[in-house]
Amino acid sequence: MSEWKRKRFWDETSVAECDGGFQVLLDGRVLKTPAKSALILPTRAMAEAVAAEWAAQDGEIDPGSMPFTRSANAAIDKVRPQRAEVADMLADYGDSDLLCYRADAPQELADRQAAQWEPALDWAAETLGARLEAREGVMHRPQDPEGQARLRAHVHQLDPFQLAGFHDLVSLTGSLILGFAAARDWRDADTIWTLSRLDELWQEEQWGEDDEAQEAANIKRDAFLHAKKFFDIA
Structure with missing residues (x-):
């Protein structure tokens, strides 16, 4: 049986300023980390890098093609605590x-x-x-x-x-x-x-x-x- 893979479920990817930094929105919904924390990023440049990775997904989501997202998740879920x-x-x-x-x-x-x-x-x-x-x-x-x-x-x-x-x-x-x-x-x-x-x-x-x-x-x-x-x- 082939492994189930998550598919793209949104149309628009955007960046918005928020309290504490910047966040990435998928059809207006805030992107979260694997541990379900809000993915609030310290700079607009980082938010735009993460957003570009999500915008580039076509069909099945490939985590291996999203190094900025992966590093940001690690900063919030693993390093910060x-x-x-x-x-x-x-x-x-x-x-x-x-x-x-x-x-x-x-x-x-x-x-x-x-x-x-x-x-x-x-x-x-x-x-x-x-x-x-x-x-x-x-x-x-x-x-x-x-x-x-x-x-x-x-x-x-x-x-x-x-x-x-x-x-x-x-x-x-x-x-x-x-x-x-x-x-x-x-x-x-x-x-x-x-x-x-x-x-x-x-x-x-x-x-x-x-x-x-x-x-x-x-x-x-x-x-x-x-x-x-x-x-x-x-």
């Missing part, structure tokens, strides 16, 4: 940040890591007030607690919608610093994504591309670029 916990979880990436774990061999890879990753750590030290130190190898060594506290404070300043986007910027790269670098436009999003894949790209140079790995990387890249767009309009 546990905002502090989400912020703490993301801040914890700073103590084991991708950029801080360097190869001890081969020297060419270690040199490439230093050349490409150290500027991001320098930027974070100047902009975020936290100097993370690089280590050779993969064994965890704690970072300076005062610097970690400063990074944690920056994360806690983000609202639930920003945190929803920031979550993917950090988790997809494995780096709190690259997450901030993307959010604050240190470099363009594609450049930052490439920095996060330095080790994988090195392996590809040595052994060639793996089709399945490349497909997975492309999916993650698309998710990262979407997270940046979502953060920017939050």
Whole structure:
């Protein structure tokens, strides 16, 4: 038996200002989240992005084609009720940040890591007030607690919608610093994504591309670029 799929049930999609932000209307009815909360969005740009996804549905509704709707739902239903916990979880990436774990061999890879990753750590030290130190190898060594506290404070300043986007910027790269670098436009999003894949790209140079790995990387890249767009309009 084929799975039942919801079909388009409205004609007109619109955006309206409301108390607390903006909402999307389907034939005048307010769009709600899966948890039945009103989908009230912080900016008109986000509301228009969500509305455009609903307006584009034709016949069967395809949730996979609505990333802005999905992220907005997550911000309201998942992030907002546990905002502090989400912020703490993301801040914890700073103590084991991708950029801080360097190869001890081969020297060419270690040199490439230093050349490409150290500027991001320098930027974070100047902009975020936290100097993370690089280590050779993969064994965890704690970072300076005062610097970690400063990074944690920056994360806690983000609202639930920003945190929803920031979550993917950090988790997809494995780096709190690259997450901030993307959010604050240190470099363009594609450049930052490439920095996060330095080790994988090195392996590809040595052994060639793996089709399945490349497909997975492309999916993650698309998710990262979407997270940046979502953060920017939050």
